[in-house]
Amino acid sequence: MPTRVRSFAPGPSMLPDEVLTEYQASIAHYADTGLGILELGHRSGQFEQLYNTTVERLRALIGIPAGYELLLLHGGARFQFMMLPANHLGPDAVADYLVTGHFAAAAAAEAAVYGYVNIAASTHADCYLRLPSPDETSLTPTARYVHYTSNNTEMGTQFKQPPSAPPGTWLACDASSDLLTRSFDIARHGLIYATSHKNLGTAGVAFVVVRADLLEPVRQLPPFLSYFTHAQAGSRFNTPPVTAIFVLNLMANWTSRQGGVAAMETLSTAKSQLLYRTIDDSDFYTGLVDRDNRSRVNVTFALPTAELEAEFQTEAARQGLVGLWGYRKVGHLRASLFNAISLDTVGQLAEFMEQFARAKRRRLPRHLRGGEARVLR
Numbered sequence: 001m002p003t004r005v006r007s008f009a010p011g012p013s014m015l016p017d018e019v020l021t022e023y024q025a026s027i028a029h030y031a032d033t034g035l036g037i038l039e040l041g042h043r044s045g046q047f048e049q050l051y052n053t054t055v056e057r058l059r060a061l062i063g064i065p066a067g068y069e070l071l072l073l074h075g076g077a078r079f080q081f082m083m084l085p086a087n088h089l090g091p092d093a094v095a096d097y098l099v100t101g102h103f104a105a106a107a108a109a110e111a112a113v114y115g116y117v118n119i120a121a122s123t124h125a126d127c128y129l130r131l132p133s134p135d136e137t138s139l140t141p142t143a144r145y146v147h148y149t150s151n152n153t154e155m156g157t158q159f160k161q162p163p164s165a166p167p168g169t170w171l172a173c174d175a176s177s178d179l180l181t182r183s184f185d186i187a188r189h190g191l192i193y194a195t196s197h198k199n200l201g202t203a204g205v206a207f208v209v210v211r212a213d214l215l216e217p218v219r220q221l222p223p224f225l226s227y228f229t230h231a232q233a234g235s236r237f238n239t240p241p242v243t244a245i246f247v248l249n250l251m252a253n254w255t256s257r258q259g260g261v262a263a264m265e266t267l268s269t270a271k272s273q274l275l276y277r278t279i280d281d282s283d284f285y286t287g288l289v290d291r292d293n294r295s296r297v298n299v300t301f302a303l304p305t306a307e308l309e310a311e312f313q314t315e316a317a318r319q320g321l322v323g324l325w326g327y328r329k330v331g332h333l334r335a336s337l338f339n340a341i342s343l344d345t346v347g348q349l350a351e352f353m354e355q356f357a358r359a360k361r362r363r364l365p366r367h368l369r370g371g372e373a374r375v376l377r
């Protein structure tokens, strides 16, 4: 058996060893069913119980108030790019989108199929390496909703507070990469969605928190596309991804055992601070993102040359540290610090970064020393 590596990939992410062990034990025998989890029927009492405990646990962890539904749907976050405007953006209505990354841009483009999209702010001209300030943001007073991405997984920016929304509109948030790494004030939102394979488990589920008065769509839709259908059916309108929900259950229990979201937030802060300190204290690495907008989940950085960036990844992989590639459209490097990555593992990466910088910096031509940013703007 090859040894397990430590993956800093942007998703699917690593799972804790304990979760893998529990999953393994359930492959042949799930509870007292005489069946394995891969074979468990979605109409069985055991699945009913699994579903209910998962939803209860997640509601408690995230602090979902009464008056909000939690749905577990097919299609990942990407499906929500379409489902949200299909349900809530009428042909004559306007939705505001804050375009702070490639995913946010894709969400805005899909919404434009259904109604008017106002790009309330965009940092595309700055390669999404910063967030827009409130005075660069022009919101529509009559907008149906304001959509934002809480954490830009690709470039590594993060809203520390939700943006404001005019009275009478509501916030919609793609929280795919930072839900469960920090607290969210759900009551400030109409709808929050996240994919499952970053902090919550494995691919196959989208997690949707929706205010009860927003279940009814504004237009006639095929039933599968309507939030109302899935709320009525307890997210079992058709066969749900049983195994992915089981992994979500294991991850939710694991997260509780670690001390819940408050503990995850402290850990997330400590892990990212360690890496940013390593970057800032060196004259070899350059952080890509404006300091005030830095993400605690995705730490992005550049090395003095593209050749060194390639070498960095090869040598890191030799030490069992993988998945450090930057977003495919920008390159450079990125360490994704999802919940299952321990502080210890981040310590190993920081140590490797220091060793690598010490070994390579000496041999660099003078003009390349001093951590000149090669960062595209």
Ligand SMILES: *Cc1c(COP(=O)(O)O)cnc(C)c1O
Pocket (backbone or CB within 6 Å): 011, 075, 076, 077, 078, 079, 103, 149, 151, 152, 153, 174, 175, 176, 177, 195, 196, 197, 203
């Ligand atoms: C990963 C990610 C997505 C896409 O998730 P899928 O599971 O591929 O649908 C969307 N938005 C953000 C912010 C992400 O990080």
